[in-house]
Amino acid sequence: MDYSAEDPAPPEWTREQGSGLVAWAGHSRQAHGFAWLDDDGRPRPEQGVQSWITARTTHVSALHAREHGGAAADLAEHGVRSLRESLRDAEHGGWFSTVSFDGSPIDTDKAGYQHAFVLLAASTSTSAGVPEAAELLADASATVLDRFWDAEAGRAAESFDRSFSRGEDYRGANSNMHMVEAFLAAGAATGDPAWAQRALAIAEFLIRDQAAAHGYRLPEHYTADWRVLPDYNRDRPADPFRPYGWTPGHSLEWARLLLHVEAAVERPAAWLLPAAEELFSTAVEASWARDGADGFCYTLDWDDRPVIRERMHWVATEACAAAHALHARTGGAGYAESARKWWAHVRAYFVDAAQNWRHETDPHGRPSTTVWSGRPDVYHAYTALSFAAGTPIPGYAVLGAGAAPEGKAST
Template sequence: MDPSADDPAPPEWTRAQRERLVAWAERARHPHGFAWLDDTGRPRAEEGVHTWITARAAHVGALHALHADGADGTGRRAAALAEHGVARLRESLRDPVHGGWFSRLDLDGTPADTGKAAYQHAFVLLAGATGTAAGIPGAAALLADAAAVVDSRFWDESAGRAAEAFDRDWTGAEPYRGANSNMHLVEAFLAAGAATGEPAWARRALGVAAFLIGEQAAGHGHRLPEHYTADWAVLPEYNRDRPADPFRPYGWTPGHSLEWARLLLHVEAALADPPEWLLPAAEALFATAARESWARDGADGFCYTLDWSNRPVIRARMHWVAAEAVAAATALHRRTGAPGYAGHADRWWRYVRAHLVDDAAGNWRHELDAGNRPAATVWAGRPDVYHAYTALAFAEGLAAPGFALRTAEGSGAR
């Protein structure tokens, strides 16, 4: 019998899937980091080596090593994968002159994009934190270095949020602020707090969440504006003429609402005395995203972006959105005990298995069209295992460092 008939994500399946994703990341290993792979697992030479891909691969390798049996060969390979990523972040991808991390190298190691972006630096901080928790050589030094760069270059203490991007020598700053980079910094702050035992990281994460979710999303019908001016005024029409931008799409992004729903629960668990608004906000974000994005245009799957009247803009189905959806549903079910969340998780796992998991290749299809056929409107190839691995780990109850949850039994929730 197909195990999905009863449980769409049984432990033996999720464990095998996690191991296959680690094997896919191994195929991306490159002398200068981790390459961007195409659908068949070959490096895309035109993309070179990205910092965010290398850092995510190091994070996943460290996470898998943490969860593997000490005698397990997969765990040892995952630790080696993480060690390679950490070493390349400390050497190949780091700017030896001005500090911080290049965004991208050509395959020969030549810097191809020397800009310094908060998004990439968030993942370097995350890789250092997870690697430190897993005992990966060099990870503690990477964490300390990344924390110093984030603090001195990106963090704006007066705003309680991070700046977006600079040129190589830090003299030119982009007059834009982004919710996406700050969201991933919240993720990295929580992991850094777990790795160092320093509670200030969680307080900083709460401050970012209070502005972006407690103020902005709450003030826009539980839909998060992603784009802002340098002084944090909302830019609702940003990239209307480029709606499929892979990192700054026009409109609102339900996948980020689902990701934030889970992150708010982790912020709650990281604080000794969390504010009461975090759980209701997580539930509101989740409910709005699920209602407005799931199967809105006749087929299952999440529409990638919507306009401010909740009309689909980019109808493609992204693998990362489905991954964050099942992770959020699982987290909310554990936090509240409400059975509806478990129902959502089951429904969406069935969708993942039917349409996104590519058993022949050993990875998940990154993008589908509105009819759930393979597509490449926004993403070409399969550079990422991080979102899928996160969802699978949550299905097994394997929390990453800094990503604990309060439970329905332990918190008095319904």
């Protein structure tokens, strides 16, 4: 995407920031994976080594190594080894949610959210040629399809106990959204079109059916038989993974993912692009400066009243990435202008001199820890920088302006 000289995310800056984020993530390296970092880049032993952080760091390191090589390649190899050995349950299969710094299991539940990121890391690392990644991908694919994927429903289960003998009486849109991302990456790594069809099936239910029925405000929480739970966690609204209400940042993330699904499936449905634009516009109108201050309010109730007003770096960066993707797909100048505005916001409030992006601020731009403490994750920021720079990401194909995918027809 071409921007003027006033572009707040010029190529040299995005390259510098991407390298800085990978270097920051390298501080989290432990013997058994990657740790949660505090604000000063120190690992937090009380958080252990978590599969989702290890997988995300592996994914980002593999992306950076694919383009630039260097130390990121070693980080990606370490991540793949950790996911194949330390974090994997050799007895029952699948991946522990958390192990301690000495490698002993802490949280032995098997969560779909974590498994989606293991599949993503394995897929990206395979595409990047990381040693042993193909073996990790084979293992992750089999586990996700055998344990989590409900082919009849066209959606994924949420979580199980260690032995996969007891499942949780809950289904979540968040974990399924990340399954879409992982499925697209797996399709890119393997060439198997069935992965994109699975991603489409999830999108059909959650976006075409559920989000559209709720004014493109996506319900996040469901019973085991997929009935909406609109009041879920009303008494715990700041839960970091299952907050009450609807989450505009996920709508922005979904807007981009729908374009990737459109590009990946053999015969993309006509509803995908309009739904992406509706998700985007609804989230922006409802959340940006909703309380009078610049920034995206994190969560809203079903009347679009702010619930958690804090601003998250991941929401702002996903907004940037979605704007880039929609501009690439449609050519709409408004999307390019939105990306410029939000990158300026990101630089003003989330990027500090040490390139270890703040995770959360209050509505006035001051550091906050209402939802997130420390700085455990570079995945969202790195993704947005890649879109700003036009760097390809396996599984994240985006159409050229106004065009259908080559060799495909819209229906």
